[in-house]
Amino acid sequence: MAIGRNAGVVDTDEEVPLFPGAPLLGSLQDLKSDSLGTYLRAQQQRGDVVRVSAGPPGMRAELYCVFSPEGAQQVLASEAANFRKDNAFYQEVRESFGNGLLTSQDEDYLRQRRLVQPLFTRRRVDGYAGAVAAETASVVTAWEEAPDGIVDVADEMAHLALRAVARILFGTDVEATADVVARCFPVITDYVLRRGYSPANIPRSWPTPGNRRAAAAMAELYGVCDRIIGQRRRTGAGASPDGATGEDLLTLLAAARSADDKEFDAAELRDQVLIFLLAGHETTATSLCFALHLLARHPEQQDRAREEITRVLGGRRPEASDLERLPYLSQVIKEAMRLYPAAPVIGRKAVAATRIGGYAIPAGADVILAPWVTHRRPEHWPDPERFDPDRFTPEAEAGRPRYAWLPFGGGPRACIGQHFSMLESVIALAMILRAYSFEAVDAEIPVGAGITLRTEGPVRCRVRRLDG
Numbered sequence: 050m051a052i053g054r055n056a057g058v059v060d061t062d063e064e065v066p067l068f069p070g071a072p073l074l075g076s077l078q079d080l081k082s083d084s085l086g087t088y089l090r091a092q093q094q095r096g097d098v099v100r101v102s103a104g105p106p107g108m109r110a111e112l113y114c115v116f117s118p119e120g121a122q123q124v125l126a127s128e129a130a131n132f133r134k135d136n137a138f139y140q141e142v143r144e145s146f147g148n149g150l151l152t153s154q155d156e157d158y159l160r161q162r163r164l165v166q167p168l169f170t171r172r173r174v175d176g177y178a179g180a181v182a183a184e185t186a187s188v189v190t191a192w193e194e195a196p197d198g199i200v201d202v203a204d205e206m207a208h209l210a211l212r213a214v215a216r217i218l219f220g221t222d223v224e225a226t227a228d229v230v231a232r233c234f235p236v237i238t239d240y241v242l243r244r245g246y247s248p249a250n251i252p253r254s255w256p257t258p259g260n261r262r263a264a265a266a267m268a269e270l271y272g273v274c275d276r277i278i279g280q281r282r283r284t285g286a287g288a289s290p291d292g293a294t295g296e297d298l299l300t301l302l303a304a305a306r307s308a309d310d311k312e313f314d315a316a317e318l319r320d321q322v323l324i325f326l327l328a329g330h331e332t333t334a335t336s337l338c339f340a341l342h343l344l345a346r347h348p349e350q351q352d353r354a355r356e357e358i359t360r361v362l363g364g365r366r367p368e369a370s371d372l373e374r375l376p377y378l379s380q381v382i383k384e385a386m387r388l389y390p391a392a393p394v395i396g397r398k399a400v401a402a403t404r405i406g407g408y409a410i411p412a413g414a415d416v417i418l419a420p421w422v423t424h425r426r427p428e429h430w431p432d433p434e435r436f437d438p439d440r441f442t443p444e445a446e447a448g449r450p451r452y453a454w455l456p457f458g459g460g461p462r463a464c465i466g467q468h469f470s471m472l473e474s475v476i477a478l479a480m481i482l483r484a485y486s487f488e489a490v491d492a493e494i495p496v497g498a499g500i501t502l503r504t505e506g507p508v509r510c511r512v513r514r515l516d517g
């Protein structure tokens with residue numbers, strides 16, 4: 050969630066209901082301490098379109114929160130051109146992680162999407178299954194030495210997802226990048242969040258301790274990416290991520306050409322790499338972490354998933370073609386994404402005045418979508434806090450609005466990597482569940498909204514190696 054400046058005002062008899070906050074700061078402290086709970090209470094108390102006021106007088110932001118599937122569809126799809134990534138939060142992401150596919154707009158975005166789209170076809174993505182399986186095999190082996198049989202699946206899945214995406218991006222250069230990303234990303238993302246939540250920020254150029262730490266982390270991260278990109282452009286193709294004959298994603302990005310024979314320049318290439326590292330590992334890590342946590346708390350569903358894995362795979366490694374043969378495992382992942390969406394809050398800024406759900410949204414308004422809330426609407430998700438993978442049978446999915454479930458966004462800017470995320474999650478979860486049984490140590494996991502959903506502590510499970 051980002052706090053922007055005051056939006057314009059539209060005269061209307063249908064004023065958007067205001068969620069009450071403190072007299073001086075409005076809901077600022079509530080949003081800082083528990084933004085997800087605040088949005089959930091706002092929907093429960095005020096309805097589908099709610100105004101949340103935050104910040105001191107003279108610097109107060111008005112957030113227009115939209116919680117219904119129909120409203121989400123309007124913002125992301127049917128009126129997508131009217132809702133832009135122009136808010137303060139996206140600007141902070143741009144300044145830290147570059148103007149890549151996640152943050153770019155207009156002609157920049159269209160050009161980038163045309164260049165990148167051929168690299169994310171189903172056939173191309175399926176070719177990365179071997180890299181995911183290889184990295185998962187390393188995790189499975191390492192857990193045999195886990196002290197007292199306890200692992201923090203939040204840390205472990207972050208490590209796995211980062212290694213997998215770094216291997217796919219950089220091939221044999223994975224070792225040079227994974228450690229740098231793991232060290233620098235938390236510093237940069239925390240910096241982005243602090244500035245995104247603040248009603249006013251000092252310039253990044255001022256030599257404060259926070260600015261210097263962030264600048265040093267960015268310099269180190271940019272440096273390793275630039276070095277590898279430079280080497281790749283000088284020497285040509287890198288080793289394929291699965292060790293077979295082929296090319297890694299960086300090589301393909303460097304060679305991509307638009308219809309007018311233009312390629313990414315060095316800075317644009319680095320921006321794409323940084324965004325892929327950010328979006329490609331944090332989102333999948335979140336889904337895998339909570340899928341394991343939920344299965345550890347629900348042994349019946351864990352046994353059912355393992356039975357499907359054993360029946361379909363036997364003792365062999367999963368392949369891309371197994372994705373359709375493991376429907377219950379896919380349902381587990383989708384239900385984990387419902388309860389713990391990696392992007393729990395989505396922000397946009399309205400260009401022109403419009404109406405959502407019968408209420409007037411002024412031009413310039415900061416508009417907030419909250420999948421965390423939409424995924425808990427009881428009319429679409431009965432007993433919404435209950436873990437139930439059968440919510441995602443084909444019949445059940447057909448009976449719900451398209452935007453009742455939106456972990457990958459939607460419309461023309463839907464996540465380009467959603468097939469990769471599902472493929473990686475199914476392969477990793479299949480290999481892990483076949484090797485280990487899980488019992489939850491931490492029953493309740495506090496979470497918060499960062500750039501992606503973040504845990505506020507460990508997610509520990511007791512693991513037991515299974516025979517075979």
